[in-house]
Amino acid sequence: MNDKPPYALTQEEYELIEAIADTIIPPGKDPAKEPGAKQVGTKNYFDSRFLELSESEKIAIRRCFSLLEKKCLSLCGTRFKDARREDRESILNILLSNPESFKDFFKLRAICLEGYYSDYKDPWYHGPTAWDIIGFKIKNVSFMKKDFSFLKVYNTYSERK
Amino acid sequence: MYDYDVIIVGSGAAGGALAFKLSHSGKKVALFEKGGGYSTGDFTRFELTAYRNLWAEPRFTSNFELTQGRLKKEIALGMGSCVGGSTTIFTAVAQRAFPENIERWYRETKVVNENGEPLNISDLEDNYRTVEAETSVRPYTDWDKGVQLLSHGFRKIGLQIEPVNAYITKECDHSGCLFGCPTGAKKGSLLAYIIPAIYNGLELYTKCFVKKVLIRKTKEDWLGRKFEAYGIRYLDEQGNEKELTSKVVILSAGALETPLILFRSEYAEVVGYTESAMQIGKNLAVNTGTILFGVFDEVLNNWDIHPLSAHLLDFALEEKGGFLLEMSETMEGPLGFSQVVTDESGMPLIGERLQMVLKNYNRVAGIFISIHDSNDGEIYWNSKIEEAKYLKPITCADERRIEKAVMLSKDAMMAAGAKEFYRSIYLSHHAQGTCRIGEDKSRSVANSNFEAHDCARLFICDGSSIPSVLDVNPSLTIYALADRLAKYLNSERCKYFA
Numbered sequence: 001m002n003d004k005p006p007y008a009l010t011q012e013e014y015e016l017i018e019a020i021a022d023t024i025i026p027p028g029k030d031p032a033k034e035p036g037a038k039q040v041g042t043k044n045y046f047d048s049r050f051l052e053l054s055e056s057e058k059i060a061i062r063r064c065f066s067l068l069e070k071k072c073l074s075l076c077g078t079r080f081k082d083a084r085r086e087d088r089e090s091i092l093n094i095l096l097s098n099p100e101s102f103k104d105f106f107k108l109r110a111i112c113l114e115g116y117y118s119d120y121k122d123p124w125y126h127g128p129t130a131w132d133i134i135g136f137k138i139k140n141v142s143f144m145k146k147d148f149s150f151l152k153v154y155n156t157y158s159e160r161k
Numbered sequence: 162m163y164d165y166d167v168i169i170v171g172s173g174a175a176g177g178a179l180a181f182k183l184s185h186s187g188k189k190v191a192l193f194e195k196g197g198g199y200s201t202g203d204f205t206r207f208e209l210t211a212y213r214n215l216w217a218e219p220r221f222t223s224n225f226e227l228t229q230g231r232l233k234k235e236i237a238l239g240m241g242s243c244v245g246g247s248t249t250i251f252t253a254v255a256q257r258a259f260p261e262n263i264e265r266w267y268r269e270t271k272v273v274n275e276n277g278e279p280l281n282i283s284d285l286e287d288n289y290r291t292v293e294a295e296t297s298v299r300p301y302t303d304w305d306k307g308v309q310l311l312s313h314g315f316r317k318i319g320l321q322i323e324p325v326n327a328y329i330t331k332e333c334d335h336s337g338c339l340f341g342c343p344t345g346a347k348k349g350s351l352l353a354y355i356i357p358a359i360y361n362g363l364e365l366y367t368k369c370f371v372k373k374v375l376i377r378k379t380k381e382d383w384l385g386r387k388f389e390a391y392g393i394r395y396l397d398e399q400g401n402e403k404e405l406t407s408k409v410v411i412l413s414a415g416a417l418e419t420p421l422i423l424f425r426s427e428y429a430e431v432v433g434y435t436e437s438a439m440q441i442g443k444n445l446a447v448n449t450g451t452i453l454f455g456v457f458d459e460v461l462n463n464w465d466i467h468p469l470s471a472h473l474l475d476f477a478l479e480e481k482g483g484f485l486l487e488m489s490e491t492m493e494g495p496l497g498f499s500q501v502v503t504d505e506s507g508m509p510l511i512g513e514r515l516q517m518v519l520k521n522y523n524r525v526a527g528i529f530i531s532i533h534d535s536n537d538g539e540i541y542w543n544s545k546i547e548e549a550k551y552l553k554p555i556t557c558a559d560e561r562r563i564e565k566a567v568m569l570s571k572d573a574m575m576a577a578g579a580k581e582f583y584r585s586i587y588l589s590h591h592a593q594g595t596c597r598i599g600e601d602k603s604r605s606v607a608n609s610n611f612e613a614h615d616c617a618r619l620f621i622c623d624g625s626s627i628p629s630v631l632d633v634n635p636s637l638t639i640y641a642l643a644d645r646l647a648k649y650l651n652s653e654r655c656k657y658f659a
Contacts (some may be wrong), residue, residue: 024511036516096509099225102212106221106586108501109509117496117519120210134522136495138206139336139465143343145205152212156587 007044007152008050017067020041022111023088031125034133037112041122045115048151055113060104067095123157165191165364166658167650168393168407170371170422171414173246175623175643177350177358178292179411180433182647184361184388188658191364191405192355193395195414196242198367199249201352204341206520208494211340215250217242217502220417225552227541234507234555236449236587240415243341244367245351247415247590248636251468252329252338252478253347254487255298256633257289266628269536270599273609275654280609288641293326296348301327305335305466307489307526310457312471318569322471325487326637330352335467339493368398368399373426374410374619382617384608388432390619398609408657409618409650411611413643414590417540421549423515423596423606424542432615444597446539446630447589448552450531452490453570455503455579457524463491464522469529476566483533484566485632489526495519501585509586518583526579528570529556532562534630536594545606551562555587591635596625610655611646618657622646 006014028034034098037043050058068091072080083091096105114120117139119131130136138144148154166188169176180192197214204211217240224232229337242248260282266272267279275283286416301325315322331348345352359365375392392406412419419444423429429438469487476482492498499519503509518525526583538553571582598621599605602614611626613619624645631638649655 001274014520024515026512026514085512092511093508096511099235101236102225103221106509109511113499114209114496114656116534117499118207120209130495130519134495134519136522139334143205145210146207147205147210 005153013065014043014047015081016068017046019066019088019114020092020108021046023085023092024109024112025116026085028133033128035127037116039125039127040116040120040129042112042115044122044153045120045124045151046111047110052150053153057107060073061108063130064095064101064104064108067101068092071095071118084098086160095146100123119146162224163164163187164405165407165409167411168193168405168508169411169413170393171418171623172244172350172355172365173241173415173518173623174248174350174411175414175440176411176641177245177248177354178640178643179413179622179647180363181358182360182644183650184358184363184532186651187625189362190358191366191407192358193366193369193371194244194246195370196368197451197627198244198365199341201343201345204337204343206340206343207338207432208496209339211250211388212487212496213484215241215341220551223566224552226403227552232554234587236298236447236553236555236589237594238417238587239449239590240417240592243350244355244365247339248349249351249634250339251349251590252467253329254350254448254469254634255296255326255328258631258633258638259478262629262631266599270628271596271601272599272628282324283390283637285641288644289637292637292640296328297330298303298326298328298637299472301329302322303333303335304470305463307461307463307466308461308471309561309572310459310461310577311488311526311528314573314575315473316510317576318572320473320573322473325468325472327467329467333467336444336465337493338468339578341498349499352521355433366395370408372402372421374397374412374422375404375406376426376428376431376616376619379617384605385410385616386610386615386617389617409620411620411646413565413623416595417551419621419625420540420595421542423485424544425524425547428616434505435615437606437614440597440604440606442540442542442595444536444537444594445540445551445553445592446534446536446594447538447557447565448531448534448591448630449529449553449555449587450529451567451587452501452527452529452585453567454491454525454583454585456518456521457526457577457579459578460554461526462522462523463489463526464493468493477533479533479632482565483562485564485569487531490529491522491525491527495522498522498525503584505582505584507584507586510583526574528574529619530563530566530570530593531589532559532566533560540595564578591624593624593627593630593635596621597626597628610640610649620646
């Protein structure tokens with residue numbers, strides 16, 4: 001069994017999801033101050049989350065991966081992770097706007113957003129998160145117990161416990 | 162002989178209220194909930210935890226697939242999945258139905274009152290009054306800055322928004338409605354009914370999945386029914402299959418789940434594919450909704466608000482326009498907001514545009530638009546793989562209503578100073594009508610006393626019972642219907658507990 005992620009995705013899928021998350025949530029001009037999904041480790045969130053998906057959901061996500069690669073190859077002649085950011089964005093938009101693939105891509109996007117806007121950061125990242133960028137502070141912050149215990153990556157590495 | 166007098170499936174508005182009212186009258190009641198049990202101290206305001214623990218996984222309609230590509234737009238159907246059901250995570254809006262909506266029920270399915278006359282709003286007066294007192298309903302006048310700003314905008318275009326009625330006490334600290342109320346001010350089913358019911362002796366089964374209603378053949382009764390319900394089969398938290406029996410079974414799992422329990426019970430097959438049984442899952446209405454978000458110059462921090470504290474009812478009825486506006490919804494946190502936000506054409510945002518609107522999230526106010534709906538949806542069940550699919554057309558008329566509402570909302574927001582606009586995906590939390598009540602067996606599943614036409618001792622009471630769609634939030638009416646059923650079951654008219 002792998003000690004470090006990916007636990008559920010193949011290495012190829014792991015790299016692909018990093019590129020997808022980076023396309024959905026890119027960093028600001030200074031990634032140290034305004035990190036995107038790639039910087040905070042959304043791919044590790046996604047990988048651990050993938051473990052708990054149902055078989056049909058896993059199939060749907062993998063269908064998205066395959067569609068993205070096919071589309072990218074036909075439009076740009078490259079793998080998705082190697083394509084330019086604007087091309088990656090166009091391809092994702094095409095597939096999100098297609099009624100046939102909308103629901104699967106919406107789910108894929110939703111999990112990436114969970115791995116970023118829920119303030120997730122993986123054990124190897126110590127910089128600011130989405131909430132710092134947005135200035136999201138709420139009343140009763142003492143009640144705010146963030147619970148990432150359902151993630152294997154979170155449980156495996158004690159730094160985040 | 163029986164394990165319980167009553168088994169109730171689903172702990173939302175109707176299930177919780179029934180559990181309280183029936184246990185209070187001395188009946189031995191079991192309440193089943195698929196989700197977990199959490200209470201005020203567990204509601205931490207952390208979005209992700211709430212979505213995982215309290216909300217059902219959102220399910221989209223399958224309009225494109227079910228119509229071979231003719232319908233292209235889908236609706237995200239949301240609901241609670243925890244003790245208290247959707248009332249634990251709802252925005253606590255407590256509006257009575259319009260009289261016109263209730264009058265339509267008789268036309269749709271022949272719903273009658275105790276005297277056999279067409280049911281009208283005055284028949285529900287006592288029920289509304291009772292449940293409003295039990296759930297602490299009051300006008301929510303403590304408006305936040307975002308609502309005050311929108312109120313100013315509406316006034317400038319000649320319209321007046323009003324406070325909603327809400328199930329919220331004065332202890333409300335304006336945070337976290339959608340994630341479970343952290344102060345206990347929101348009187349959903351959990352606090353108003355289920356906890357008091359536990360003191361009455363209610364037995365609450367959490368994380369238990371009800372697979373089917375147990376139905377057996379019996380001597381034909383005075384209504385010509387040859388079958389009766391006598392209990393349920395369920396999976397406990399560990400996945401063990403068990404059975405419990407009761408004199409009466411009440412399905413209150415909501416308009417999306419109750420039909421699935423009947424499908425899994427092979428109800429139609431058992432009772433012989435009657436007209437009434439063939440109505441299960443049909444007539445789905447959802448009050449299709451979308452949110453118009455406006456970005457303002459002022460910092461509003463609209464995540465620190467009660468999400469829906471004001472509304473504009475002027476256009477809610479079909480003949481007046483058919484749309485309801487409620488404000489100032491912004492999903493109460495960046496995760497929910499990022500997931501639903503779209504550009505003005507309805508395209509989910511990604512990339513820099515998404516990052517940009519999220520950076521401005523503290524300056525966003527929203528108007529929730531929901532439309533008068535038609536009961537033209539349907540739930541399809543694939544028994545081989547035990548999977549449901551939902552058809553709910555967004556018709557041209559629906560789109561026209563939505564666009565009208567968006568234009569009006571935009572005018573008000575611009576008058577209030579909004580500079581940029583975004584939309585949300587289509588969404589709904591108000592599913593209704595999939596097991597309707599009424600005396601017309603060809604158009605309803607249960608009679609006006611909520612008892613199944615083809616199966617004695619089986620009652621259905623929740624959003625699925627509503628014969629034709631309401632033009633306001635249906636939760637108060639669902640509570641009122643539960644009050645009606647409780648009064649019936651506690652009366653001498655009902656012979657099952659003699």
